[in-house]
Amino acid sequence: MVGSLLAPRLRVTPPVVLLAFGLLLTLVPVFRGVGLPPETVLLLFLPALLYWESLTTSLREIRRFIRGIMLSSTLLVVVTAGVVAAVAHALGLDWGSAWILGAAVAPTDATAVASLGKALPRRQMTVLRAESLVNDGTALVVYGVALGFAAGEGEISLPLVAGEFVYSFLGGAAVGLAVGWVMLEARRRIENAMAGNAATVLTPFIAFLGAELIHASAVLAVVACGLYLSRTAPLAISAYTRQQTVAVWSLASFMLNGALFVLVGLELPSAVGGLWTTAGRANGQALGQVVLISVAVYVAILITRLVVLVVSAYVIRAVDRRPYQRQLRTTNRARVMSTTAGFRGAVSLAVALSIPDGGQYPERNAIVFVTAFVVVASLVLQGMALPKVIRWARIPEDTKIVEELAIAKRTAIEEACEALPRLAREIGADDEVLERIRSEYDERLEALNAGFDDHEHPAVVRTRQYTQLRLELIARKRATVVRLRDEKTIDDTVLRTIQNELDAEEVRLGHQRETE
Incomplete structure (x- = not known):
């Protein structure tokens, strides 16, 4: 090291x-x-x-x-x-x-x-x-x-x-x-x-x-x-x-x-x-x-x-x-x-x-x-x-890998959107849940179609801001649960459980930001 x-x-x-x-x-x-x-x-x-x-x-x-x-x-x-x-x-x-x-x-x-x-x-x-x-x-x-x-x-x-x-x-x-x-x-x-x-x-x-x-x-x-x-x-x-x-x-x-x-x-x-x-x-x-x-x-x-x-x-x-x-x-x-x-x-x-x-x-x-x-x-x-x-x-x-990465993301989101209504019916999801997920996918797809190199495109700006805000919120939640542990409100086991969830989400968002 x-x-x-x-x-x-x-x-x-x-x-x-x-x-x-x-x-x-x-x-x-x-x-x-x-x-x-x-x-x-x-x-x-x-x-x-x-x-x-x-x-x-x-x-x-x-x-x-x-x-x-x-x-x-x-x-x-x-x-x-x-x-x-x-x-x-x-x-x-x-x-x-x-x-x-x-x-x-x-x-x-x-x-x-x-x-x-x-x-x-x-x-x-x-x-x-x-x-x-x-x-x-x-x-x-x-x-x-x-x-x-x-x-x-x-x-x-x-x-x-x-x-x-x-x-x-x-x-x-x-x-x-x-x-x-x-x-x-x-x-x-x-x-x-x-x-x-x-x-x-x-x-x-x-x-x-x-x-x-x-x-x-x-x-x-x-x-x-x-x-x-x-x-x-x-x-x-x-x-x-x-x-x-x-x-x-x-x-x-x-x-x-x-x-x-x-x-x-x-x-x-x-x-x-x-x-x-x-x-x-x-x-x-x-x-x-x-x-x-x-x-x-x-x-x-x-x-x-x-x-x-x-x-x-x-x-x-x-x-x-x-x-x-x-x-x-x-x-x-x-x-x-x-x-x-x-x-x-x-x-x-x-x-x-x-x-x-x-x-x-x-x-x-x-x-x-x-x-x-x-x-x-x-x-x-x-x-x-x-x-x-x-x-x-x-x-x-x-640049082949970068181009193929964009193709893979775009195709995966498009096919997921096509399957979304059927999957929602199969699990009995409410219309509000369906629309929420569809809007998130549409936003992501719009940013991909615009190309993340276009920093001024509204969809790209919103996607970057969304990712950054989620990361900031994760940091805030982590600080909160640590404070609760220090105040003896929660046990260390509870802290570790929530921390693992926050870490997984942070890693996912971090990888997403790196590829944007």
Whole structure:
């Protein structure tokens, strides 16, 4: 929380401040060596963060840009891992260690993208989020194959890697969809909001562990489960439960994001500490050589990402000449922006730290050092450069969401007004009640048809005044019930009951005012 408050004042991104806090905490003796096993990091943080990201990602936009997303989350990861392996091997690492390093630093990090990329245009943000949701699964498959190769348990071959990919992706997606269906049916039958949200919290971990049991992609299982529920749950879950769910997950994701970056800072010294020996060598790799590998790998990652994005775009443009495809085209400036926003994060470090510690992998310390260097350089350098690159890219403002929001509100009100007489008859409502609701809806519809940008239109002015007056009255009512509690006229339980009602109404009106 402190890092998020300080970041705007320091004019840096919150993850950079949180990373620095983690490093500073290592100066306190009690925090030295504090950390979690890599497998625990993946289990505690990855399912929850990926699940919330998948719940709040637009499935329609994923479908629209599915080709680019799949290329970035699969082909780009494999190519990046291969280029990194070639660079690292040319500078002194053996092929097995080089491929492990490539798998660790190849995927972008969903957490870092969500934290640092909030200013990105909607299209680029959607593609990057979707890419980051899937590419961890690709990287973990490459990592598993590379780990076996480095231990002398097999050779890297195209059929082997392809088979691993197919099984991992299909198995993970199947587990995720199955868990999503089961949890949706369970949620339909759970009326208690607290119990329903407890099931929601458990859902990503069930999907993750279920895929782990069959050695499929746990990452893809969580993502598939989240996307399925985001599509099917709106009509199956009560409004009260959903409001509580959003509050729980918003806070949880905020806290987990912050804790993850602080944890990276805490673990960096111990992660690179094994690199230092009295002789200044790292298991046969001189310190200067490892630093050179780190810089070369970081530069290679950026160049590879930009080249693959540009080349794949022009190949698609040459092959697919449909008018629809032309509408999806973007500029090379936008691709530079996407390259800058391709952050590496804690998942990469967790993968590197999960390498078994022992003589079987003699270059483990060098891999961890290079991965830590890439993570820090990515968060700091790219995080600080991204706002300037976004301005330089000059991407036109996307007003599609605003337009669709107005269409949705207008259509919902129009159809509700059409059904109003029938619904009033069914419940036996008085004519006065009917006219009162109809006038409120008509006023709202008139303001929408006028457009809320027209501040001088009488309907818009009245709607804004109505909302503001309701908010002022809520504040007055809240002050009154607090005074009654202080005067011992009412109990604290009564205060909390009324306060919950007032809070719900205030939140609704606040959201309404934000969209006006």
